[in-house]
Amino acid sequence: MCDSPRDTLPLPAEITRRILFFVSEPTITYDGRKRTYKYDRPRNLHHPPDDIQNARLVCKTFADLGAEFLFQNLIMSADHRQLAHVKEIAEHKRLCKAVRSLYYDSRTAPAMWVHYDDDSTSDSANDQWSVSHRRKQDRYYHEQEDIFNQALDTECLRTALATTLTAVTRVRCKPRQRFYRPRDPGDVSSPTRNHAAATNKDDGGPADARPLYHLAAAMTGVPAHNIRTLSLAFDVTLLADAKLAPARFASLRAALAPVTNLTLAIRASDDDYPGVDDDDPGSGLSAAAAAPSDRFARYAEAFGTHSSTASLCRALLADPATLAALVDATSPALHRFKLNLSADGRRRSGYAAFRYDDALPLSCYLGSAASDASRWPAMRYLYLGCVGVTQDELVPFLLARRRTLAFVEFDRVTLHQGQWCVVGAVVLNACPTWRWAKMSGLRQVERRRDVVDLPMEVVEAIKEVEEEEEGRWSGEKREGPRRVRWDECYFAEEDGSSTLFGGVDPETEGPGYGNPV
Known part of the structure; x- marks a missing residue:
C-alpha cells in the first residue's frame, strides 16, 4: 500500500x-x-x-x-462565468492555497459604442456577418459594464483575499488585448472615458466602473494581504484623477503602500489613433479622433488648455501630484521598479513615443527617491522606458544605490545633458553586484565625445570598489582623474538593442556591447 x-x-x-x-x-x-x-x-x-x-x-x-x-496563476475579470470560476477556486480547500499570481482583466466597456439599427440591411453577406458580430460584442461589453457598476468583482476579490486567497503575492492588472482590437478604447482609463460621477442606487455613494480602482479598494479593504508585487497598465489620463477625483486617486496610492515590486506601463495614444480605420464605427475610436477638443476640455480647469495628447501628457507628468505622488506611495523598501512611458505601453517595442525628447526632472518619474537616498536603499532592479533624463540627476541616483543595484535597463531613453559612457561607468565599475545591463534605442542631445573625464564622485566610488575587490587591478593604485572612451562602458547612443552580462564567463566579462537579444 x-x-x-x-x-x-x-x-x-x-x-x-x-x-x-x-x-x-x-x-x-x-x-x-x-x-x-x-x-x-x-x-x-x-x-x-x-x-x-x-x-x-x-x-x-x-x-x-x-x-x-x-492554479498558481488565476485570471479574474468581471464576466459572470469568470467570477463564478474565481469563487469556485477561492472556496476550494486546496486550490485556494495554491494561487500565487492574480491576473486582473481590466478591460472595461467604452461608453461610446455605436448602436446599430435593427432594420438596417445589407446586400453583402460579409457586411451582414460583420454587423451581427459587432452587435454581439456590444451586448457583451454592455453586460460587462453592468457588472462593473455593481462592483461585484471588488466584493469577490475582497472576500477572497481576506479569507482564502492568502497566498497571492503578485497581481497584474492590464487589459487583455484582442487581435482585432489592438488598442481597446475602454481599458481602465482612456481619453474617451466618462468622468461624470454616477450614483449607486443601493447605498447612494459614487459608483466607479473602472476595475483598477476596484482592485485598489479590495487591497485596501484587506490590510493583512500578502501582495507585494503589482504590475499596472493604464492610460496616462488616469493620472488626472489626482485633481479631478482625489478620493479615488488616494485609494490607489493607499494600495501601493506595501508594494516592494512595482511595474507601471503608462500609455498615451496619439491623437489620430494610427492604424485604426475611421470608416469602421465598430472600432470605437473614430468618434474620439473626430472631436479632440472635447476630450481635453475636461482637463482644462486642473491642467490647463491642451490641443493634443502629447501636450496633456507633458502637463500630467510634470505635476508633482500625479505620477510622482503615485511612486512616493510605494514602500520605502521597494527593490524593483519598472516605468514604461511608451505610447503602446510595451517594452522594447518599435512604437516610438511622442514624448521621447521631453526634458522633465527625474523627480517627475521617481518622486522623492530622485534626491532622497533613504528611499529604496535596497533597490536591485531598475527599468526606465521612454523618458528624458540628465546625467547630473541620474548618476547621483545610481550612486546612492550602487551597493545593491544588480539589473539596469534603459529603453528608448534620451540623455538631455551629459554622456552615456559616464552612466555606464557607474553601472559597470561602481556597482559591485551588477549582473546585467540592457539598452535599447538610446539617445543623447550633446555631441558624443571620444574621451570623457569622469566626475570625482564616480571616481571615488570606482576606487572604493577596486580596493574591496582584491587583485582586480593587480594591486595597482590608480590616482588622479580618470577618463573613459565613449565605447568602453557599454551604454551608448545607438538604435539597436543589446544585453551585457556580468560574471566570470570570458564571453560576457569586461566592457563591450554584449550579446544582442
Missing part, C-alpha cells in the same frame, strides 16, 4: 510537475502579450487551458495531486 498519493504516479514527480506547468491556467503572456522581438512571428508562451483535459490522462490521481500546479 502506498504511503502517499504521490507514490501512485506512473511518472516521476519532476516530469509530472513539468507537464502540469505547460497546461497550467495561462498567464498574461498567453492572453494578450505577444513576444515578437526574439522571434520572427508572434508566439504564445503557454498552452491554452483546453489542454487540461489531455493532461488529466497522465495519471488517475491528477485532479487532486496536480491542483496546486494548475
